[in-house]
Amino acid sequence: MKRLAVLALAFLLSGCSVSLPFGGQQQQVRYYVLSAPVSAGTELHTPRIGVMPVSMPGYLSRPQLIVREDDGVNIRVLDFDRWGEELGNGVSRVLCNALSAEGLSAVPLRTGTPVDAKLMLDMRRLDGQLGGSVQLDAVWTVQKKKEVIGSGHVVKSAPCGDELSSMVEAQSSLIQELAKEIAQAMK
Template sequence: MRRADDSAQAARLTGCAVMRMFATLLRAFLEARVLALGAALVFSGCSVLSPKQDRTRFILLTPATAGASNRTHLAASPNLTTVAIGLGPVQLPGYLDRPELVIRTSPNGFELSEMSRWAEPLADNFRHVLANDLTNLLGTTNIVQYPWYPETRLDYIVHIEIQRFEADTSHNAQLVAHWDLRTPQSNQVLASREAQFSSPLTSLMGDAAAAALSQDVAALARQIASAIAQAEQRRIAIIEGQ
């Protein structure tokens, strides 16, 4: 009886030893596989933890090139260097008030560019560039951007409501806006326009779209500058006739 118990115990010990040996071999095998996989990832330069490349491009509207040619249509205008202009607010529709470049795909459809984003809020960028274009056209540095202090001396105020300002899949950059020119004291409307401009696009890439849309802003600036020059001519004529 004792010998049978000893045999059973020996068998159990042998089985445990075999299991421990199997577990050790399995652990070593798995560790070797993990190390091999890690080495392959390192040497291939491919890691599941490596960051993906960010292909986002940030774009801006830019002013038209300054030069005498920009002021040729104002040659007969009075000296405008001392005219003080309040510019703004510039109102954007909700669909444009976003960081992504908006591309119109149909009369009722839009896409948001996955890679092109405005580097600053579009309304601010639009206003800054328009102010710069007006400065070049009129020769005045007295352009105050909205908001301004109540005591600020102004001769004219320009308010702009943008209705469309986007690239489209027909390779055009469209600007549609309503603007008016007013006197600051009486709020009298001196000029009011429904403006529409279109510039060709070389591509739908963000840089090309921003460049074409900048041309539309420059065209709007020329229209507003002409209205300011005409209003100033009328104001001077009234003063001289008194």
């Protein structure tokens, strides 16, 4: 009898954990990834730049997408809209592809590939408002044998629509523009 009561209680509790208020259906989780340009590749003799793991602010270091509210201060964490990869890894991937498209051979440093220089990126902001704009604020430094051979601070914005996919596309475009600025400074 006790065993039956325990099973019934477990069944009720598990049923409570999946039921939604007002008879609604469970919401599906959607996943997003940053888009990168397709590069034609670079010559093997081109000096390789190793992109170090990207430093991200704490509020962006989570699987959920973040939308900034109209007041510019408050953020909203979207529980059912998530990154398909860690955002820092996505930024690194897009940056490597975009740098390669600009003629610089770039690889994520975590791959173990020998490199000639290291790119450090401190992403201070990469968020925005739906129906408004997306903001990118990043500081970058390239070092070769512990000597700084290039650095910069980039602040850019891009308009985005009312859909999350347009926000992610704007974020991708801003990272690609960042890569162009880094490539121009390194040439």
